[in-house]
Amino acid sequence: MKEYLTGLIGEALAALNAKGKVNVELPATIHIGRTRDPAHGDLASNVALTLAGGAAMPPRELARLICAELPESAEISRTEIAGPGFINFFLADSRLHSIVATVLEQGAGFGCCAVGAGQSVQVEFVSANPTGPLHVGHGRGAALGDCIARLLEATGWQVSREFYYNDEGRQIDNLARSVQARCRGLGPADENWPDEAYRGEYINDVAKAYMSGVLTSASDRQVQGAGDPDDLSAIREFAVASLRREQDLDLQAFGVQFDVFFLESSLHDSGAVEATLNKLVCAGHTFEQDGALWLRTTDFGDDKDRVMRKSGGGYTYFLPDVAYHHNKWERGFKRVINEQGADHHGTVTRVRAGLQALAAGIPEAWPEYVLHQMVTVMRAGEEVRISKRAGNYVSLRDLIDEVGKDATRYFLAARAPSSQLTFDIDLALVQSNDNPVYYIQYAHARACSVFQQLAVRGLTWSEEAGLAGLSLLIEDSENAIMKKMARYPEVVLLAAQRSEPHRVAIYLRELAAEFHAWYNAHRILSEDRQLRGARLALAAAVRQVLANGLALLGVSAPESM
RNA sequence: GCGCUCGUAGCUCAGUUGGAUAGAGCAUCCGCCUUCUAAGCGGACGGUCCCGGGUUCGAAUCCUGGCGGGCGCGCCA
Numbered sequence: 001m002k003e004y005l006t007g008l009i010g011e012a013l014a015a016l017n018a019k020g021k022v023n024v025e026l027p028a029t030i031h032i033g034r035t036r037d038p039a040h041g042d043l044a045s046n047v048a049l050t051l052a053g054g055a056a057m058p059p060r061e062l063a064r065l066i067c068a069e070l071p072e073s074a075e076i077s078r079t080e081i082a083g084p085g086f087i088n089f090f091l092a093d094s095r096l097h098s099i100v101a102t103v104l105e106q107g108a109g110f111g112c113c114a115v116g117a118g119q120s121v122q123v124e125f126v127s128a129n130p131t132g133p134l135h136v137g138h139g140r141g142a143a144l145g146d147c148i149a150r151l152l153e154a155t156g157w158q159v160s161r162e163f164y165y166n167d168e169g170r171q172i173d174n175l176a177r178s179v180q181a182r183c184r185g186l187g188p189a190d191e192n193w194p195d196e197a198y199r200g201e202y203i204n205d206v207a208k209a210y211m212s213g214v215l216t217s218a219s220d221r222q223v224q225g226a227g228d229p230d231d232l233s234a235i236r237e238f239a240v241a242s243l244r245r246e247q248d249l250d251l252q253a254f255g256v257q258f259d260v261f262f263l264e265s266s267l268h269d270s271g272a273v274e275a276t277l278n279k280l281v282c283a284g285h286t287f288e289q290d291g292a293l294w295l296r297t298t299d300f301g302d303d304k305d306r307v308m309r310k311s312g313g314g315y316t317y318f319l320p321d322v323a324y325h326h327n328k329w330e331r332g333f334k335r336v337i338n339e340q341g342a343d344h345h346g347t348v349t350r351v352r353a354g355l356q357a358l359a360a361g362i363p364e365a366w367p368e369y370v371l372h373q374m375v376t377v378m379r380a381g382e383e384v385r386i387s388k389r390a391g392n393y394v395s396l397r398d399l400i401d402e403v404g405k406d407a408t409r410y411f412l413a414a415r416a417p418s419s420q421l422t423f424d425i426d427l428a429l430v431q432s433n434d435n436p437v438y439y440i441q442y443a444h445a446r447a448c449s450v451f452q453q454l455a456v457r458g459l460t461w462s463e464e465a466g467l468a469g470l471s472l473l474i475e476d477s478e479n480a481i482m483k484k485m486a487r488y489p490e491v492v493l494l495a496a497q498r499s500e501p502h503r504v505a506i507y508l509r510e511l512a513a514e515f516h517a518w519y520n521a522h523r524i525l526s527e528d529r530q531l532r533g534a535r536l537a538l539a540a541a542v543r544q545v546l547a548n549g550l551a552l553l554g555v556s557a558p559e560s561m
Numbered sequence: 562g563c564g565c566u567c568g569u570a571g572c573u574c575a576g577u578u579g580g581a582u583a584g585a586g587c588a589u590c591c592g593c594c595u596u597c598u599a600a601g602c603g604g605a606c607g608g609u610c611c612c613g614g615g616u617u618c619g620a621a622u623c624c625u626g627g628c629g630g631g632c633g634c635g636c637c638a
Contacts, residue, residue, distance in 0.1 A: 053618075171638060371566085420566090446598060453597045
């Protein structure tokens, strides 16, 4: 529709030029925007404002000339000049009504498009190391990453969800030693309790399971407890599997699934880390200093050079990171989105610099990053510092158990990733009924219940007849709903393109509000059969759009509440 | 100190890449259930869009300088 209007305006300007009434250069782009206030029509253009200077006439005068010269169109009921010189377009009612038919016809596919068709994209998210249960911060990553993946799927992309973690290394050693200490009956208060050991109660559970020979299975591994407190390596294997399993359960409760679990250790085992190192050395971007091997990342925009191999001989985390991303590239992902907490923003430049140094033809801005700001957790008016070592935890699972999957997902996905968010546990519990997600779900349930009432009253409705009577929908609240529904595909596309799922959440709240207002003001099950039919068609369309949007957020759409 | 990021109503947050009178929810106050679900609706109250300059027809939005919060700056991951 916007393209259509720019075409009309272009024609009008060309005609004015030809007639010599004005002399302006045709702009490269004519901007058409949606109006905020219904009194300003449906769409508006600022073209007269931007061209007034060049045309040497007042904007309103130019706008008047353009309007007079606009070709006749059945799509537009009227135009109007407003404010400093905006041209407001009022669309024909038939145009507005057609959205109802479109929604019902496309069903679950309404809002989807094919801009990503034939292309694959990898979304990496959560990527928590198996040293403890997932906390609220991971939850935000899980909600955002999964919603971004769903948005990409809705816009035609083929999406692979990936979870990367380290199953060896220092953190994992520490985990193993912590479990071992528990196996030996030690507690944090004991003298021989290892330094830096994890104190959480879950460590004790793992130790007990290990000692009693439990078979633990995670989505990507399965290990039996060996029962030997001296076998640190067996403890490590078992502990990693146990915590992976716990995380699986957390993710499952949250409605998140992964296609690939990628182990950092596999990069070492396959020789990919060394191969990456060799390539970097051969490419001539490395140097030795103080016994360590450095990569000159400053050549690629970093603010300081980075060590790859320590003077002691081991590799820093930086090198496997580069190897991992090179691996992603070699797997053929021309597009990769990494969803991470903002505390990792330092790695963005580093990893990209490392990839550039490989000279593998990887674009400079690859991979993409979506960094969410930190979640601060408040309880009893005080900030809860999350510390694995202290066992001070606000686990994702607790949250799901207490306020529910839907409310938690909505809460964590409904804010822009770039905004810090405060999760007040007490408030979340007290106000769980005031969570906007229920407001949206309630609108869906209400729409469903109207159809149940229809059956109860022994009435019937056909979509065909309902659509035939759409011209009877003349109330302001009905127009508002139809306008809002027509926007849905744009919202989905924008949210997908910008990796901002919160746009869908905000939109759904607005649509639900329009629906509730209409529901309160007018009876859908009117005595008038034709009007009833048309309103039921509108209700069915709203129900569909709400369901589609909630699905993008991974939130259920209940038929009754 | 340097880098990234954010700053909008008492609180939590939107604001469609520069548009018209800056919007929601919660909280507070006043109304609405013998009629399709009151987890709802209508109304009121509430603003120095952190501050100062700049760009232009027009700035919460872009540029610049401050102030304030968060995060990151290790041969830790």
